[in-house]
Amino acid sequence: MIRALIVLSALTLVALCTGATTITPLQVWHLLLAHNPQDFVVWSHRFPRSLTGILIGAALGVAGALVQGVIRNPLASPDILGVTQGAGLAVAFVLLVFPGVGYLPFFSLLGGAAGAALLMAYNAGIFSPVRFALSGVAVSATFAGVTQFLLLTHPVEVNTALLSLTGSLWARGWPHLGLLLPLIPLMMVAMTLAKPLDVIALGEDTAHALGTRLRLVRWAAITMAVMLTAISVSVAGPVGFVGLVAPHLARRLVGGGHLRLLPTAGMLGAAILLAADTLGRGIAPPAEIPAGVLTAVIGAPYFLWLLFRTR
Amino acid sequence: MTHAIHVEGLTLGYDRKPVIADLTLSIPAARFTALIGPNGCGKSTLLKSVIRTMPPRAGRIDVMGQPLNAMSARALARQVSFLPQVLPVPEGITVRQLVGYGRSPHNNLWGRIRGTDRAKVDEVLARLDITDLAGRMVDGLSGGQRQRVWLAMVLAQNTDIVLLDEPTTFLDINHQVELLRLARDLVATGKTVVAVLHDLNQAFRYADHIVMLRNGGLSGCGSPDKMATTPMLREVFSIDACIHPDPECGRPMVIVRKP
Ligand SMILES: Nc1ncnc2c1ncn2[C@@H]1O[C@H](COP(=O)(O)OP(=O)(O)O)[C@@H](O)[C@H]1O
Numbered sequence: 319m320i321r322a323l324i325v326l327s328a329l330t331l332v333a334l335c336t337g338a339t340t341i342t343p344l345q346v347w348h349l350l351l352a353h354n355p356q357d358f359v360v361w362s363h364r365f366p367r368s369l370t371g372i373l374i375g376a377a378l379g380v381a382g383a384l385v386q387g388v389i390r391n392p393l394a395s396p397d398i399l400g401v402t403q404g405a406g407l408a409v410a411f412v413l414l415v416f417p418g419v420g421y422l423p424f425f426s427l428l429g430g431a432a433g434a435a436l437l438m439a440y441n442a443g444i445f446s447p448v449r450f451a452l453s454g455v456a457v458s459a460t461f462a463g464v465t466q467f468l469l470l471t472h473p474v475e476v477n478t479a480l481l482s483l484t485g486s487l488w489a490r491g492w493p494h495l496g497l498l499l500p501l502i503p504l505m506m507v508a509m510t511l512a513k514p515l516d517v518i519a520l521g522e523d524t525a526h527a528l529g530t531r532l533r534l535v536r537w538a539a540i541t542m543a544v545m546l547t548a549i550s551v552s553v554a555g556p557v558g559f560v561g562l563v564a565p566h567l568a569r570r571l572v573g574g575g576h577l578r579l580l581p582t583a584g585m586l587g588a589a590i591l592l593a594a595d596t597l598g599r600g601i602a603p604p605a606e607i608p609a610g611v612l613t614a615v616i617g618a619p620y621f622l623w624l625l626f627r628t629r
Numbered sequence: 630m631t632h633a634i635h636v637e638g639l640t641l642g643y644d645r646k647p648v649i650a651d652l653t654l655s656i657p658a659a660r661f662t663a664l665i666g667p668n669g670c671g672k673s674t675l676l677k678s679v680i681r682t683m684p685p686r687a688g689r690i691d692v693m694g695q696p697l698n699a700m701s702a703r704a705l706a707r708q709v710s711f712l713p714q715v716l717p718v719p720e721g722i723t724v725r726q727l728v729g730y731g732r733s734p735h736n737n738l739w740g741r742i743r744g745t746d747r748a749k750v751d752e753v754l755a756r757l758d759i760t761d762l763a764g765r766m767v768d769g770l771s772g773g774q775r776q777r778v779w780l781a782m783v784l785a786q787n788t789d790i791v792l793l794d795e796p797t798t799f800l801d802i803n804h805q806v807e808l809l810r811l812a813r814d815l816v817a818t819g820k821t822v823v824a825v826l827h828d829l830n831q832a833f834r835y836a837d838h839i840v841m842l843r844n845g846g847l848s849g850c851g852s853p854d855k856m857a858t859t860p861m862l863r864e865v866f867s868i869d870a871c872i873h874p875d876p877e878c879g880r881p882m883v884i885v886r887k888p
């Protein structure tokens with residue numbers, strides 16, 4: 319857990335230094351202390367953007383750990399549940415068909431919940447990890463396809479929409495941080511599920527025998543994961559695979575106890591997204607590669623490997 | 630005799646056909662009850678209904694004289710513990726962590742292991758002679774070790790009623806006898822033990838009370854002497870066997886006849 323925190327702090331520093339103009343850590347420190355709204359590099363651009371990345375990455379990591387804990391399926395994550403793309407589709411729909419309506423986090427939540435509900439209903443009562451993952455990928459691909467269709471048929475509004483739907487942190491700043499603030503209490507509330515999730519890992523019978531209210535815990539964990547993911551998607555668009563990879567890495571680092579697993583998954587999720595964003599900014603400045611593209615490039619092969627191993 | 634568990638008119642099942650139909654049965658308190666019957670006759674299903682994994686279709690279940698559906702999850706977990714027949718392999722937790730989870734009905738929201746909890750965990754680890762496994766990962770244990778570690782978790786829960794589903798399956802003969810003696814020790818301290826056993830001789834020798842199930846329901850229940858009869862074994866297991874007193878302590882011993 320301490321190691322994950324150190325990695326995250328180091329990455330934050332690198333993120334603040336890297337970009338179209340590279341600056342030294344010492345300069346960063348002075349600029350941060352200055353709180354100068356005229357400072358267009360660190361204080362009003364890279365710093366809030368990094369904070370946005372940290373919050374979103376952490377939310378996705380925690381959401382992934384919640385879903386994996388409650389569904390007891392190594393392939394489960396908010397992306398595979400259809401939450402990420404469902405939320406993305408809802409955001410695209412509102413932006414393109416009803417531009418100017420606003421309330422994006424709300425619609426994102428609706429879309430994410432609909433995606434999760436669809437998948438849970440389809441897999442109700444069946445416990446096959448592979449079937450679950452495959453149907454989730456199919457549902458997600460359908461949502462993504464419809465999103466693409468909307469983008470192609472509404473060329474005029476596409477610019478703003480693309481900004482929200484590419485899974486990117488580009489131009490995210492202080493106003494977006496306000497939208498993300500609910501993530502912090504949500505992640506703290508998620509910690510109360512640590513003990514029931516530990517017990518659920520021992521199987522349904524033991525969870526019952528140890529006094530866990532399984533239905534309530536399942537419901538609470540999925541709801542929280544949907545909310546965390548949907549709020550993230552409403553700001554950055556669908557960022558794939560962070561919610562899948564971060565909990566896996568965290569489990570290797572700190573083991574299966576959720577009291578340490580949940581915060582570690584959060585920190586690693588934050589680190590992954592921040593690293594992807596920094597890399598995307600640093601490869602060929604001033605052009606940028608969206609963070610979501612980079613997480614997918616690393617995450618998709620990892621998912622395939624997991625799928626292969628689960629057989 | 631008071632009853633630890635009493636079921637009345639109980640019907641249980643997974644799909645349309647019930648596994649157990651209209652079962653009425655009492656489990657005596659502070660006794661060792663052996664639950665025996667052929668594979669697939671519903672022994673596990675019956676135990677699962679007591680911890681509420683398996684909701685009844687009809688009938689009622691009382692635990693210590695209280696109706697089960699009036700008890701909170703936590704209250705039930707402080708009275709009844711359960712060792713499943715199939716043990717999942719939780720990833721990335723140590724034996725000590727696993728055994729500590731047995732304390733969860735007694736500790737707070739965060740599952741913090743306090744002094745009394747730690748003392749109980751140490752006690753059961755020592756009792757089962759697995760203190761040296763405490764730091765090992767559960768996913769790296771052998772089948773028999775895993776079964777004893779899970780049993781430690783169940784004992785750490787420290788409940789008045791202990792349900793064990795095939796607790797001896799993966800154990801060598803030495804540890805099987807250890808387990809049966811442990812069950813006797815628990816009963817001597819006033820606890821109720823119900824165990825699914827497949828070795829009839831072990832059941833008749835160590836248990837106070839025998840419950841025989843066959844497909845669909847109860848064949849009979851009573852003391853080992855009453856239940857260990859040639860017609861009973863023919864009815865339940867379709868075997869032809871004779872019963873002799875065992876030379877060590879005179880309890881019924883089953884010998885299968887030549888075909
Ligand atoms: N999860 C399940 N879904 C459907 N049927 C089941 C399930 N578990 C057990 N059964 C069926 O219920 C019956 C009783 O099973 P069980 O209680 O496990 O038997 P026992 O423990 O006596 O061997 C069997 O016929 C079995 O096939």
Ligand SMILES: [Mg+2]
Nearest residue numbers: 672673714794
């Ligand atoms: Mg069974």
